[in-house]
Amino acid sequence: MMADRANPIRFGILGCAAIARKVSRAIALAPNATVVAVGSRSVDKAQRFIADNGIPPATRAHGSYEAVLDDPAVDAVYVPLPTSLHVRWAVAAAEHGKHVLLEKPTALCAADLDRILEACGSQGVQFMDSTMWMHHPRTARMRDLLSDPNRFGQLKALHSIFTFCGDTDFLQNDIRVKPDLDALGALGDLGWYCIRSVLWAADYELPKTAIAHHGCVKNQAGVILSCGATLVWDDGKVATFHCSFLSNLTMELCVMGTRGTLHLSDFVVPFEETPVQFKFSTDTKELDTGWQPLPSEHVISTDLPQEALMIQEFSRLAGSIRDSGSKPDEKWPIITRKTQLVLDAVKESIETGFEPVNVTD
Amino acid sequence: MMADRANPIRFGILGCAAIARKVSRAIALAPNATVVAVGSRSVDKAQRFIADNGIPPATRAHGSYEAVLDDPAVDAVYVPLPTSLHVRWAVAAAEHGKHVLLEKPTALCAADLDRILEACGSQGVQFMDSTMWMHHPRTARMRDLLSDPNRFGQLKALHSIFTFCGDTDFLQNDIRVKPDLDALGALGDLGWYCIRSVLWAADYELPKTAIAHHGCVKNQAGVILSCGATLVWDDGKVATFHCSFLSNLTMELCVMGTRGTLHLSDFVVPFEETPVQFKFSTDTKELDTGWQPLPSEHVISTDLPQEALMIQEFSRLAGSIRDSGSKPDEKWPIITRKTQLVLDAVKESIETGFEPVNVTD
Incomplete structure (x- = not known):
């Protein structure tokens, strides 16, 4: 038996963050998932969230996160809480036997993350971070090309950018600029995607060394507003990225191999839900009058937006555990x-003044 | 009086490098320039170059560079010689009263360049480096947008990439991998364009500090095959670039301001001679379903390729000196x-192990 429309994975949402709007819509769109409960620090807020976001009125509004975890009708939780609360609530969810879909950045440090992963592992629940672009069929198509030695060759270098320009209110009040909430700032919120894109392109081979770029900008509380880094592998591959709350919305990914180049300008969130595009070129020559061949444009259509595909995949895995052991x-x-x-x-x-740091497991 | 078709700037070309083919075509296309002499270390080679590249047969073939400088019919020289020979021949050309169009990288170091610029200054001849994309009308159009506070805001960050994949012959034999010829390797050949694009975007404000990226690749002779760097300004602007002989042809430029983003994937050599494009977005918001507004595509058509526009501008300046004092x-x-x-x-x-270096004038 599988999770499907008649037997969906029943989500509880912990907290009413802005991003939860997008994910609750995605749960509604996914054919094997449904929202059954929303928990907030007040019942009123949970009820308002349900009413404002077109969530079925039968959805239970809980006045605490605990109540969601205690709700026996909840199979899985989506956790969009501030990063500083992730360990407490993701671990508690796992201990209540709930599958965990966790907003990024997943933790303030790997030691914290390990507590979450250990809880999920020991409870046998599915863990997934909410990195939506991973689930777009475009991503799989691009990965196929990067894996093709005749079209891409050997990975040599890549560059990834994710920025948006926070307004005054954001830069003063958002949880992502608060040291007690999302202490990783732009690195956690945006750099997460850049780092993921780098690892994805490198087929998840960890770089040996990370060197942050000079020019990192922090706010008065010490939270990163803008930063970048170079990542280096033993075999000579090199990646750079830049993330910032201070520049207009930009999402660039350029991946270079000995024989091919992949480029797209909307790798985190596609320009439009469908169709989406990317550019790829192979064995490109520069002639006196231009490029030969020109980069080719690949177009991919989808029935569901990437966030719904993420929910669908997460629910497929959770359903397989729930229904088939x-x-x-x-x-x-x-x-x-x-x-x-x-x-x-x-x-x-960054904290050691832009010195090289070994990436250690 | 101006340099025009009846009274063109008369070029002598010093050497028969591959790039001289493209520039001799550009001189033929420019309405105010003509080739009158080609000099090589052998007359045969100069004659062959003239015959092979559709240069008018009346063009004089000289068996030495000196002979071109001694040719009274030559107004200006184009110098595509290896970088290590630039000081000698560019200075000699200026001392012979010839205007100097010099291939990049212009010199092995700024002290060498200063000898060239001093010679040109004291002789009152025009100096220009051969950085073709500077002369494309697309470049001026993009610069207008970057200067618009309502569309671009304040420059915050940019990234520039120029790579191509040299084949085995290139990596063993090309002058650009030889320490006694083009000792700056990929940094001089490709990084030159990246650095120029950074300065162009920053309205030629020098960065305060340059920090090369770890992961620089050199050949056995110590010539740079791949490298990158971060450039930092006092006001928090930051630029990164990557240049390499080891990756497929790639020419990315992404410039980010508080309000706008400029992007193009063919900044050095347009995909096709005409029309050319770039993308620009202003005040972009990320909605649940995509970007608002989408980046707009700007299309520019030209009558002449950018290298011919460069020749035209150089010849206009040289003609103004020659004909109008x-x-x-x-x-x-x-x-x-x-x-x-x-x-x-x-x-x-790079030579100091990726330490920060002040950019000093």
Whole structure:
């Protein structure tokens, strides 16, 4: 038996963060998932969230996160709480036998993440971080090309950018600029995606060393508003990324191999839900009058947006555990942990004045 | 009186490098320039170059570079010789009263470049480096947008990439991998364009510090095959670039301001001669279902390729000096020198183990 429309994975949402709006819509769109409970620090807030976001009125509004975990009708929780609360609530969810879909950045450091992953592992529940672009069929198509020695060759270098321009209110009040809430700032919120894109392109081979770039900007509380880093592998591969709350919305990914180049300008969130595109070129020559061949544009259409595909995949795995006694898919926690390890190394490099830091497991 | 079809600037070409083919075509296309002499170390080679490249058969073939400089019919020289020969021949050309269009990288270091610029200055001849994309009308259009506070805001960050994949013959035999010829390797050949794009976007404000990226690759002779760097300004602007002979042809430029983002994937050599494009977005928001507004695509058509526009501009300036007693335009040597200063700082950072190096004038 599988999770499907008649027997969906029943989600509880912990907290009413802005991103929970997008994910609750995704749960509604996914054919094998449904929202059954929303928990907030007040019942009123949970009720308002349900009413405002077109969530079925029968959904239970709980006045605490605990109540969601105690709700026997909840199979899985989506946790969009501030990063500083992740260990407490993700561990508690696992201990209540709930599958855990955790917002990124997953933890303030790998040691914290390990507590979450250990709880999920020992309870046999599925863990996945909420990195939506991983689940777009475009991502799989691009990965196929990067794996093709005749079209891409050997990975040599890549660059990833994710920025948006926070307004005054954001830069003063958002949880992502508060040292007691999302202490990793732009590195955790945006750099997470850049680091993930780097690992994805490198087929999840950890770099040996991370060196943060000079020019890191912090706010008065010491939270990172803008930073970048170089990541280096033993075989000579090199990656750089830049993330910032201070520049207009930008999401660039350029991956270079000996024979091919992949480029897209909307790798985190596609320009439009469908169709989406990317550019790829192979064995490109520069002639006197231009390029030969021109980069080719690949177009991919989807029935569901990437966040709904993420929910669908998570629910497929959770359903397989719930209904067929399967084991959790280890791929997702492994990828999460590698992302967190690189993030930790970049942060340490920033804190030590841009010195090289070994990425250690 | 101006240089025009009836009274063109008469070029002598010093050497028969591959790039001289493209520039001799550009001289033929420019309405105010013509080739009158080609000099090589052998007359045969010069004659062959003239015959092979559709240069008018009346063009004089000289068996030495000196003979071109002694040719009274030559107004200006184009110098595509290896970088190590630039001081000698560019200075000699200036001392013979010839205007100097010099291939990049212009010199092995700023001190060498200064000898060239001093010779051109004291002789009152026009100096320009051969950085073709500077002369494309697309470049001016993009610069207008970057200067618009309502569309771009304040420059915060940019990233520039120029790579191509040299084949085995290139990596063993090309002058650009030889320490006695083009000792700056990929940094001089490709990084030159990246650094120029950074300075161009920053309105030629020199960065304060250059820090080369770990992961620099050199050949056995110590010539740079792949490298990158971060450039930092006092006001918090930051730029990164990557250049390499080891990855498929890639030419990315992404410039981020508080309000706008500029992006193009063919900044050095357009995909096709005409039309050319770039993308620009302003005040972009991420909605649950995509971007608002989408980046707009700007399309620019030209009558002449950018290298011919470069020749036309150089010839206009040289003609104004020759025919109207004007002074050389100082803009071009100033830009060249800033590019060289940053390049020198990056090189020093590589040589000192990726330490920060002040960019000093």
